Amino acid sequence: MAVDITDRQFIADLIEKERRAQRSGGRWLVVPILAMTIAYLTPLYYLFVTVFKTSEEYARKGVLELPDSFAPIIDNAVQAWTIAHLGEAAMNSFSYALVGAVLAVAFAAAAAYGMTRLNLLGANGWFMLIFTGTLFPFQMYLVPLLFGYQRVGLVNTWFGMLLVYVAICIPFPLLVLRNSFSSITREVDEAARIEGASEWRVFISMIVPNAVGPMIALFLLQFTFIWNDLLFSSILANGIEVRSVMVALQSLQGTYSALGPNVVITATLISSIPTVLLFIALRKYFMAGLQLGTK
C-alpha cells in the first residue's frame, strides 16, 4: 500500500480516527478496570468500616457491613493509645524519623560536597566505601549491632537507636546528592572562593540552595523509611520508653488480640497518619523521590 505521508490531511485524519477508536475502546475498558479497582480497594474499605465498630459490633456483624455510628472510633483510639502506649511510641518514631532523616541527609550532603567540590585525594575510594553500605541486606547488621550495643550500653536507648537510623540513611542520599552536586557548574564555588568565602560558606550558601528539591525528596524518603521501620527497633530498642510505633503496633496485634480487630485496625490507621499526611502535602517531592529511587 502506497501512502503519501507528506499529505498532512491524511495524517490528521488518521490520528483523529485512532483517537476516536481509543476513546470508544476506552469506554468499554472502564468496566473491568472498575471491577478490579473495587476488589483492590476492599481491604481499605474494610479498614474504614472497622475503625467505627465496637468490639461487640465487630463480633456480631459481617466484616464488611457498615457500622452503626461513627462514635466508637474514639474509644478504639483511646484503647490503642493507652494499652499499646501508642502515643509514646509515635513520639519516639517521630523524633527518630525527624532527627534521623535530617542528620542523614545533612551528613550525606556534606560528604557529597567533599567528594565533588573539593580536591579530595581518593574521592572515588571514599565514595565506594560508603556506597558499600547499600549492598548488604539488613539481616547482616542485626546480630553484631545487638551484641555491640549490649556491650557499650546503647541497647534500649533513644540515642543508640538514632545512630543506627542515621547510618542506614546516609549511603543512598549520598549517591543521589553526589550526582546533583557534580552537575552544578564549577564557576559557582570558584567565584565565591576567590572572594574569600570559607568552604563551609560555599557549601551552605552556594551548593545546598542549588539542590533543595532533591534534598527534600531524600528527606521524605528517609523519614518514611525510619517511621516504617519494624526490624531494627524490634531488636535494638523494644522497651516501652524507646520503642518505635511499628513495634507498638505489632505488640498490640500479638499480645492483646482479646481487644478485637477493631482496636488493632484503628491503631494501624493512627500509625499511618503522619506518612499519609506528608505524602499528600508534599506529593510533588514524593514522586520526585520515587524517581530518584530508580536511578
Add this chain to the structure above:
Amino acid sequence: MSLLRKIGAVGLATALTVGTAAAADLALYSDKTPWNAGMTGLAEAASAASGATVKLQEITPTDKYQAFMQTSIAGNNVPAFFTWWNGQQLNDLVATGVAADLTPYWEAAIANGDFSADQQALVNVDGKPYGILLNVANWVMFYNKNHFEKAGIAGPPTNWAEFVEACDKLKAAGFTPINGPASGGWMPFIWFSQLVLGTNPDSFVGLTDGSVAYDSPDVQNAFKVWGDMYAKGYFTNPQESGQDDQKLFVDGTSSMFLVGDWHSGSFVEAGMKAGEDFGTFLMPALSPDVQQSVIVEASPIVVSKAALEANPDLGKGVQAMMGVDAANILGSTVQVYNGNLKAQAPNVIIEANKELVANAKPRALVRWWEAVPSQIQGDLVAAMGEFMFNPTPEQATESMSTMQSINADYWASK
C-alpha cells in the same frame, strides 16, 4: 564548622545524659506481662529496702525475652534482677557465672520460717540457691463448673475413662471440651508433655536427658492419643485463639484448660469466679497402672552477681523480695503464689490445689520447658506446634522425626 561542632556537642551531651540516666536506674526484667502489677510491687519493695531505684522492664513474648537476656549476658551487661526458669535453664545460666549465689539470704529466710529447705531445692544448682522464688505453681486441669453441670457430669474425672466420658458429654452439650492454644512460643508443649507423662513418667524424664528418643513407642502413643482427641473434636482450633491463650476458655467456648495455677488470677480478672465458675482437678494418667504425677513449676528471679557486688545494699532488696510482704503483694495484686510459708494463699483455687496434691501424693515432675536443654527448646516446641495446626498421623510422624533429628544432633554434639 560551627554548626557541625554544635551538632557534635549536642550529640555528645545527649549521649552522656542517656548514658548516666541508664546507669542510675537498676532494672527488674520480666516477660510476664499479666503480672506487671505484682512485679512493679516487687520492684518498689526492693527500691525502698535498698535505696536504689529498681524499675520494671518488660519484654514479650517469651522467646524474644530469652534472646534479649542471652545477648545481655554475652555483651556483659546483665540487668540487676531478671525473671528466669529453674531446672536446665538455670543450670545453663549459672554456668556463665553471672548469677549471684543467694545462700546467705536463703539461710536467713529458712531460719525465720519464710521458706523451707525443700523450696530452696527448686532453685538450687549444685546445692546452692541462685534465685528468689517468684512463683511456685502446680499444673492442674481447670474446668468450667457451669459447663460440667449442664453436660450432666457428676464431678471431676478421677481416671482416663471418666475423663474421656466427660469430654464426650461436653461435646454433646455443645461445648468444645478442651482449650488448646499454641501461642507464646511455648504452649504447644503442654499436651505433648501431659500425654507422654500420662503414658510413662519415666519416658517423660528420659526425653529431657537424651536417654529416650522423640520417636520412641511412648511418644508415638502420646501422639496417637493426641491425634484421636483432635479427631473427636476435643480441642479448640489454635487458629481461633491466636496469641490470646485464655480467650476461648473465659468466653465459654471451651470447658477445660490445662495450665499452671498461676493462670487463675487472669481468669478472675476476665470475670470468672474462682471456686464458683471454675474448679480444678489433677489430670489422670492414660491408664490406672501408670503412676499419678503432677508438674511443679517454679520461676526464680535471678540477681546479677556484678550488680550485687557493686552495690551491697541491693542485698536488702533481695531480702525484701523474699519477705512475707512481697509475697502478699504478689498474691493480692495478681494472685500469684511464691511459696512463702507465712503468706496467705492468693485465692481458693491455689489453696485447693495444695490440698489436691497433699491428698493424691503424686510424683512431682519438673516441667518439660525447664528440663529440656535450652538450645533445642524452641525447635522442639515448633515441631509440636506444627502438629496442633495440622493434627494428622502424617504430621505426627513428621513432627516426631523432626524432633528426634534435632534431639539426636544435640546430644551427639555433647
Add this chain to the structure above:
Amino acid sequence: MIPASAILSPEVLREARHRERRVAWQQTRIAWLFIAPAVIMVTVFLLAPVVFNVVLSFTKWQKFTGLDQFAGFNNYARLFRVPYFSEALGNTAFWVVGAVIFPLAVGLGLALLLRNIPFQETFKSLYFLPRVLAPTAVGAIWYYVYTPHGVLNSVISGVTGSPFDFGWLYSSDTVTGSVIVTFVWQTLGITMVLLLLGLAAIPRDPIEAARVDGASSGQIFRHIIWPLLLPTVLVVTILNVAAGFTTFDLLWVMAGDYPGKRTLSLAVYMYYESFSNGAWAYGSAVAVVLGAMVITVSALLAVVQSRVSKNIR
C-alpha cells in the same frame, strides 16, 4: 614584562607544583572534615557489623556459650543438615520470582489499559494508596483479611452461599502465596506509575508509522514498545528482586502464628534462629548466605542493565 624563560624556570615550576600540592593537601584536609561524619557513621554502624557478622558465622556462639570458640565451616554445613534451610530457600526463591513477575505482569497490563481511559489520574492515585501505608500496618490489615472469619472468607461464603473458614495463613500450601498477594497489593501502584512514566517516554512516531504499515497491536507491543520499555522493566525488577529476598515485616506480622514460620523465607529464618532461638553464629551464617545471594543477583542484574542501556543508545 617578564620573559617567558623566567616564568618557566625549573625553580618557579617546582615552586608552583609545591604550592599546588600544598593547596590540594589543604583542600583534602578540609574535605576530610566534610566526609568524616558520613564515613565514620557508615564504617562503625554498617561496615564493621558486616565484618563482625562474617567472623561470627565461623564461631560456635549460641545461647550462653561459644563466642570465642572457632567452629570452622560447621554452621555452613549445618545449613544443609537441618531441613528448614532448604525449605526457607525454596520459599525465598518463590518470593523473588513472585515479587518480580506478578507486580510487573499486572502492573504492565494495568498501565497499558489505564493509558487510554478517562480519569487516568484518579485510578493511578487509588492504586498508589496502599504504598503510603507502612508494611507493618498493611500486614496487620491483611492478617484480618485472611483469618478464618476474615474478609476473604466472608466474600467467598457470600458468593458460594456456604460457610467457608479456611485459615489461609496457617497452611503451608497457602501462606507464602497469600503474603505475596499482599506484597503485590502494596507494590502494584508504584510499579504501575514507573511503567506509565516509561511508556510516556516512548516516542509516538515509530508506533504511528508501524500502524500505518498495518502492524497489529501485538506486533507493535513486541517489536516497538517492549524493547523501549525494557530499561524501566529492569529498574522495577531490580527493586523487587531486592524486596523479594529481604521482605520481613509483612511475613513476621501476618504469619506470626504460623507454626512453621521460620521456613517462610531466609530473612525470617535468620531472625528466628538468632532472636527466637538464640543460635547467633548459625543465624549469622544464614545472613552471610543471604547477603552473598543478594549481592550476586544484584550484580548480574546491573550487568544486564548496562548492556540493555548500551543497546538502546
